[in-house]
Amino acid sequence: MTSPTTAIRVPARAWAVWVVGLLAYGVAVFHRASLGVAGVEAQDRFSAGASAISLFLVLQLAVYASLQVPVGVALDRFGSRRMIVAGALTMAAGQLVLALASDVPTAVVARVLVGAGDAMTFISVLRLVPLWFPGRTVPLITQLTGILGQVGQIIAAYPLVALLHTASWTPTFLGAAAVGVLVGVLVLVALRDTPPGTQLAPPSTMAEVRRNLAATWAEPGTRMGLATHLVTQFSGTVFALLWGYPFLTTGQGLSAGAAATLLSLLVVVGMGFGPLVGRLCAQWPLRRSNLVFGILAVTAAVWTAVLLWPGRAPLWLLVLLVVVLGTNGPGSMIGFDFARTWNPAERSGSASGVVNVGGFVASLCTVLAIGFVLDALTPGSSTAYSLDAFRAAFAVQYVFWALGLFGVVRHRRQLRARMAQDGVVLAPLTTAVTARLRSRSAYAHPRQEA
Secondary structure (H helix, E strand, C coil): CCCCCCCCCCCHHHHHHHHHHHHHHHHHHHHHHHHHHCHHHHHHHHCCCHHHHHHHHHHHHHHHHHCHHHHHHHHHHHCHHHHHHHHHHHHHHHHHHHHHCCCHHHHHHHHHHHHHHHHCCHHHHHHHHHHHCCHHHHHHHHHHHHHHHHHHHHHHHHHHHHHHHHCCHHHHHHHHHHHHHHHHHHHHHHCCCCCCCCCCCCCCCHHHHHHHHHHHHHCHHHHHHHHHHHHHHHHHHHHHHHHHHHHHHHHCCCCHHHHHHHHHHHHHHHHHHHHHHHHHHHHCCCCHHHHHHHHHHHHHHHHHHHHHCCCCCCHHHHHHHHHHHCCHHHHHHHHHHHHHHHCCHHHHHHHHHHHHHHHHHHHHHHHHHHHHHHHHHCCCCCCCCCHHHHHHHHCCHHHHHHHHHHHHHHHHHHHHHHHHHCCCCCCCHHHHHHHHHHHHHHHHCHHHCC
């Protein structure tokens, strides 16, 4: 008897291409986070307050989100190699401008360039995965791409901070620009869009581009991916990028060290949970929405417990919150898997771009909404937000959870109706799980099959 999960051989060339793309994405994450880890030095250099520095993040997210669909269309036309090179050089130009900047407007231009280059990178790397890897391995490799790319933020930021402490601002960001150029050269030399012999027909006219984009959006699987990305991604992103630290320190009274440890735990949990999500998606491709519902339910439930807890939440509950938020990033990657499944390869770039809009637009809106509520409830203060103000501010998440859940439920019904037309009718989840367990038992004990 052969194993139901026979190992699939992946060519060494595929791994080499993926590693180069992953390196480019890791460097993009480094560029994305570089100003954040240099926030204190940035305030001194530009004589700007914390609000002005936080504006850089909002603008960067806005540029990133707004360019996802145009970049996706360009990706289908020009391929991953050209787009990743363009992204690396654009981010390098942004870091060069930042290295020479001495005022806030110039620094804003620099971060806009970084956001634009960053927008070109992630979905371009994702497009390589289904073209180079066998189908059943794609969900796992997709999860690993998202997870390992974030390691770039942890590893690359330390040399930058160390260099800032030993050298001045300009040499540090000139070095960051040089890294971007080197990665662009490496991608140009070593990365290829498709395996030898594979031909993808890119759209040749603007009319075909518009038709492809319309077909991408008309596909319920694309909209399912967008809703999945939205409902699972924004809470963890908002917590990790901006509001988690002040919530833990000012609101919950934790020390700076304890808050930093919890934020690091969030990244570690995501790294551990991602491969599990990838394997589950590969083994249960028609049950992926159940994972989405589970991640959403647990996230909303734990946030509800934290926000309703009388007084400051105990440390164990805050640890649980961070652990649950660590599942949000891997959960959002399921959205790209929906888009990949329901769109042909020649539309994979635009489909991934549409999906990626969901979570980042929700993150941007949530960042702004939380700040608005905090300022409204604590007028005249930017550092003394009360715990009650934080509770009211973080309650805005329920609006976006509701919107995302509505989208997931609606488009899941559409997809299942289409599958039913093709003769695919899903059994209840409990029935499917029981059948899977029995099949594994039969494999483990073949003599008992009769």
